[in-house]
Amino acid sequence: MATIDELRLMTKVARLYYENNRRQSEIAAQLDISQATVSRLLKRAHEEQIVRIRISPPPGIYSELEAALQERYDLKDVIVVDCEAEDDEQEIIRNLGVAAAFYLETTLKRGEVVGISSWSETLLAMVDAMHPLAQPLESQVVQILGGIGNPAAEVHANHLTTKLANLVGSEPKFLAAPGVVGSPEARAVICNDTFVQETLKLFDRINVALVGIGALLPSKLLASSGNVFSQAEIDLLKEEGAVGDICLRFYNSQGVPVVTPLNERVIGITLEQLRKVERCVGIAGGRRKWMAIRGALEGELINVLITDHFTAQRLIDGRLFTFPWEPSMSDRTPRE
Numbered sequence: 001m002a003t004i005d006e007l008r009l010m011t012k013v014a015r016l017y018y019e020n021n022r023r024q025s026e027i028a029a030q031l032d033i034s035q036a037t038v039s040r041l042l043k044r045a046h047e048e049q050i051v052r053i054r055i056s057p058p059p060g061i062y063s064e065l066e067a068a069l070q071e072r073y074d075l076k077d078v079i080v081v082d083c084e085a086e087d088d089e090q091e092i093i094r095n096l097g098v099a100a101a102f103y104l105e106t107t108l109k110r111g112e113v114v115g116i117s118s119w120s121e122t123l124l125a126m127v128d129a130m131h132p133l134a135q136p137l138e139s140q141v142v143q144i145l146g147g148i149g150n151p152a153a154e155v156h157a158n159h160l161t162t163k164l165a166n167l168v169g170s171e172p173k174f175l176a177a178p179g180v181v182g183s184p185e186a187r188a189v190i191c192n193d194t195f196v197q198e199t200l201k202l203f204d205r206i207n208v209a210l211v212g213i214g215a216l217l218p219s220k221l222l223a224s225s226g227n228v229f230s231q232a233e234i235d236l237l238k239e240e241g242a243v244g245d246i247c248l249r250f251y252n253s254q255g256v257p258v259v260t261p262l263n264e265r266v267i268g269i270t271l272e273q274l275r276k277v278e279r280c281v282g283i284a285g286g287r288r289k290w291m292a293i294r295g296a297l298e299g300e301l302i303n304v305l306i307t308d309h310f311t312a313q314r315l316i317d318g319r320l321f322t323f324p325w326e327p328s329m330s331d332r333t334p335r336e
Contacts (some may be wrong), residue, residue: 003082097125120212244292255299
C-alpha cells in the first residue's frame, strides 16, 4: 500500500500532467525526478484511483450500444449511426452511407481485395460519400453479385464497382451476368463463360466484403433491376422460414441458409464463401430489415455491422414486433 508521501507525489504529478498539460519531461525537470519515475507515478495514480478517466460521448454517439452489440454477437466492429426517425428509410440510407464511407477510408489496407454487392441503395450512398484514398490499394474491387438487368438499373450496379475501384485506386472486376437467371441450366452456361469464371475465381481471395442485407421483400432498386424472384417464389421462401438475404442467398432467423431450387438460379458469392472473408461488412438498417439483420448476426454471416441506433437497440432488447412466419423466441437455438 502506498504511503501518504507517495500518494502526495502521485497527486502532484497527476495534476501537472492532466490539469496543467505539462509534458512528462517538464514535470521531471521541475520536480527533480526522472522521466521514468514520472511515467511510473502516473500509472500508479490510475491504480490508486487518484486519476479516473471518464468518457463522455457527444450527442449522436452510441459507443455503449456499439460495445454491447460487439460483445453479444462476437463482432470485429460495430458502428451505430444517429437518425431522427426509424421509419425514414432515405435518411437511414444516407447516414449509413456516410458512416460506411468513413469506415472504409480509415480501415482499408494496401493490397486488400474488396468485394462489393450489387443492387444496394446503401452501398450506392456509401460510394457517393467516399473520398479517394491517400494511398491506393493497388489491388482489385470485385463485383460479387451479377449486375446485369434492367438497363436503367444496371447503371447503378456498374457505378458501384467502377466508382469504388477509382476511389481506392484498384482495378474493377465485373461479374458480367444477371443476379438471377431463368434456370439452373442457364446459370451453368453463363458461369462457363471465360470472363465470368475469372471473376468467380476471385471470390476466394476477397479480404473485405461490402454487402447490403435484404428483407424478404425486395427493395425498390432490386425490384427495378429485374433480379428478383416472383411472388410465388417469395412465398415459397417464406414457407421455408427465410427472413432475409445477402447477395440473394436467403437464410432463416438463425442465419441458416434456406436451400431451395431458387438458389441454383443465382449468380454470385455464396454464404459459405462470405463466412470465410476476413472482414464481411453488413451495412443495413431500418425497421423493415431488423429480422434480416438479426438473422445475419445469429448465423455469423457478417462480422462487422454498420446500422442505425433504432435497429441497434432493437437487436439488444430483443423482439419488439414479429412477423407471422418468424419462429417464437422459445424456438431459437441459444448462441454458444
